[in-house]
Amino acid sequence: MKRVLSFLTILLVVITVNAQDFMTQLDKDYKDFMEPAISKRRIKHSDVSALVEKVKEMKGVEVNTVGHSIEGRPLYLISLGKGDTDVFLWSQMHGDESTATMAIFDILNFFEAGSYKKEKREMLKNLRIHFLPMLNPDGAELFTRRNRLGIDINRDALRLQSPESKTLKRVRDSLDADFGFNLHDQSRYYNANLTAKPATVSYLAPAYNYEKEINETRGDAMKIIVLMNDVLQHYVPGQVGRYNDDFEPRAFGDNIQKWGTSTILIESGGTYEDREKQEIRKLNFVSILTALSAIADESFKDIPVDRYFEIPNNDRKLFDLKLTGLTYDLLGEEYILDVGFYQFEKDNEAHSDYFIAAGIGDLGDLSTFYGYETINAEGLKYVPAKAYPATLKTVDDAKALAHHELIKKGYGYLQVNNIPKDLNNVALPMHLVTPGTTPDFEIRIGNNPSFFLADQNGVLKYYVYNGYLIDMKSLKNAMVPGNALIVR
Incomplete structure (x- = not known):
């Protein structure tokens, strides 16, 4: 038994070191990929549309209009890669939560650039990656959480009252995505539990039932989060939290987990002297790419699920x-x-x-x-x-x-x-x-x-x-x- 545990420990160290090496290089080169057209959190649909037009010119990228908001703004799905594993990332479900939206266009610039050929080849060969960069464009116009109907889209997974909710459900179902990244912002007033440090990034593998059971789908999401946390600790030590996992039957994250997509919630919180969250934008960029790499080569599979619970809860103090x-x-x-x-x-x-x-x-x-x-x-x-x-x-x-x-x-x-x-x-x-x-x-x-x-x-x-x-x-x-x- 001791030999097995020792082997698993060594294996986890190797996985983490490889991920860390990749992230260290991404961090160093980030300025080469950061999308210069957006540098503030108050992003409008027109900003996204202009960038989507640029993305359409990228080789190997497919762009589709998959729906419209209540006020008629198009919802875009950007897809690339030829692999059998589908990864679906959606952002700005809440109109005032745009940090990951910025990071998505940085990631697209990464795939367009001439560097990291080996890593990109591995990801694009094994994955089909889909981005829905702005799910709530009407809310984004007013930089407010809710949509034009006045509802929280993230509490509309069952009734599907709004067209944005229907689009998210339809896209998830049509892709039958293996992995999903539910990208949000949280208040800068969240802290890592029992510390004065802000919860700069918080993660959650949402529960799919009240009992908070862990099946393979949710377990895989937990493993990815463990890897992302290990890597981020080198950049914001002690500033990563774990979001409350009480089951919310109306929420998309909980239901998408229930529907069979390994769902990773990322909450971009606060950090010192960075109200526009440009540093957290970079953390999204490097941690998401690190996760995509681990999904592509399946290196995440040997990570112990129990390590997910070592991440401290976040708090709002x-x-x-x-x-x-x-x-x-x-x-x-x-x-x-x-x-x-x-x-x-x-x-x-x-x-x-x-x-x-x-x-x-x-x-x-x-x-x-x-x-x-x-x-x-x-x-x-x-x-x-x-x-x-x-x-x-x-x-x-x-x-x-x-x-x-x-x-x-x-x-x-x-x-x-x-x-x-x-x-x-x-x-x-x-x-x-x-x-x-x-x-x-x-x-x-x-x-x-x-x-x-x-x-x-x-x-x-x-x-x-x-x-x-x-x-x-x-x-x-x-x-x-x-x-x-x-x-x-």
Whole structure:
């Protein structure tokens, strides 16, 4: 028995090392394949359509329109390879989850490029690979989760109410795919269980029944996930999670697993200083290609299924900013609070860009929570930011001030006349208020006060505005552009 276990251990090491070598080289060469036409998450159907037209010119690639959205936008299926094993990858079932959509076009560029001939030959000989890059184009136009009908497509696998759902089911059935990659994004506030690290990527081999049984179909998905996790640990150690596997009878992933396709759910979460998820896009690119290679040569088959359960569960206990032990004066009494901020994205009218409008997500004892940025505020007191007494005529006048000097004096708001009605934010380190407006300084859930943290002598140590923390010692060099709000 010991010899068998030793052999399996050595075999797994060989599989992982080979996969790691492939991924290391892909990581090194990624810039050669990254599709330059898309570099932001707010992708529209027109962006995808333009890239599909380019893909049509690729040798050995077949492009078909397999359906239409409620608003009539075409749904494309891109296929390549001549193998007997069908692999089906679909992305942007939720319109605001586009990280893998970007990665799909990077992968297509990889197959078009002249390098990696041996690896591509192996994959294309053994696999028939199908991409449906944007399943919910109507939702993508508004950068919102749901489709034009207002339903979550991922809860429509049984009723098949929407045309997008019907298309996904029809394509899956027509391919009778052996493997499926269900590509999503998850909130940046998920963390790897019991750690302060974000769950940059989370995986799931969905259950196909309430008992969460493991048959060969689901087991093969688990093996692929083990391989992908082993490889990613070299790039984002401790930042990979395992998504909850409670059976959801309405969900596509669970049903596609039930219908006989080994289904791998990939959730692109958050990481440090990468709101547009370009690093996670690369992780999708390299990990999916590593998985395709392992499926093509069947090297995944000897991976022990039990190792899937070694991946820690993910959790949702991250804030953008967490302050611990802050002294807060309310109605003449002092209280000690932890305060957690979320930096919410607010879209512009065209849903092509966004600005940050933070809010307090929770307060009290947050000792079981974490932050992308955490400051120990013990011994520091909450001091509300003041409004600068002079009334300025225009926004340009506000921009002309020496802001860091005003902040040093405890000011965080500027009173301005003639603020354009359509202006919601401005590239300043101080919020703008219309004259006569009193900002809400109270610390409470949902509020977004600007304030300082001062020591017992009243010396200002930190400045908090719009959910960002600025150390007063490096004030001039730490200005965060484009994050000030208009308070009316």
